[in-house]
Amino acid sequence: GAVVSQHPSRVICKSGTSVKIECRSLDFQATTMFWYRQFPKQSLMLMATSNEGSKATYEQGVEKDKFLINHASLTLSTLTVTSAHPEDSSFYICSANGGTGDGAGGPDTQYFGPGTRLTVL
């Protein structure tokens, strides 16, 4: 089945530093990747849609200058949280659209990475 990895799995950093999170599709090519954020006891909220070779589409209320997304290849998207602050502490999860014919749930199925838990002190 389709596998998505994320790195790192956990980050603890000081306020003001930037944190880069990588999302990779390991055995398929993902033209579209998605970045979500989940606060405790809440559901996943889509932050942005990342398309290979083009600018990401950000959801309303998400600062594109703070959350930099790069999707330079069909297997890698990165999210950089710039000048992180304690309120940015959250569980960040990426997903990748598996494309057509994967059989695991239909062409709209998204495969999720294991998530990155960010704690900003």
Add this chain to the structure above:
Amino acid sequence: RKEVEQDPGPFNVPEGATVAFNCTYSNSASQSFFWYRQDCRKEPKLLMSVYSSGNEDGRFTAQLNRASQYISLLIRDSKLSDSATYLCVVNWGNQGGKLIFGQGTELSVKP
């Protein structure tokens, strides 16, 4: 109205019980529907897609009513391992695969 709304939880049931989760969505243009399962501090995992004709996978049955914009998930013969948060997820119309998640319903199956 929330875009995707689920039954509030938590549901606390004994082993062997049958439990049903309900979900409504507001976008009539939605084409794809899913139930995901999320364990504590883990990523969501696809449980099953939901089709208009209804579909079953072992102890799990999903139903979709497009006219009412309503989705359900039935779990029969609950196991301890079914304890998790169940997320109703809807593909948001023609927006390139954008998924909208419900707030989730927590299920706790007790011995």
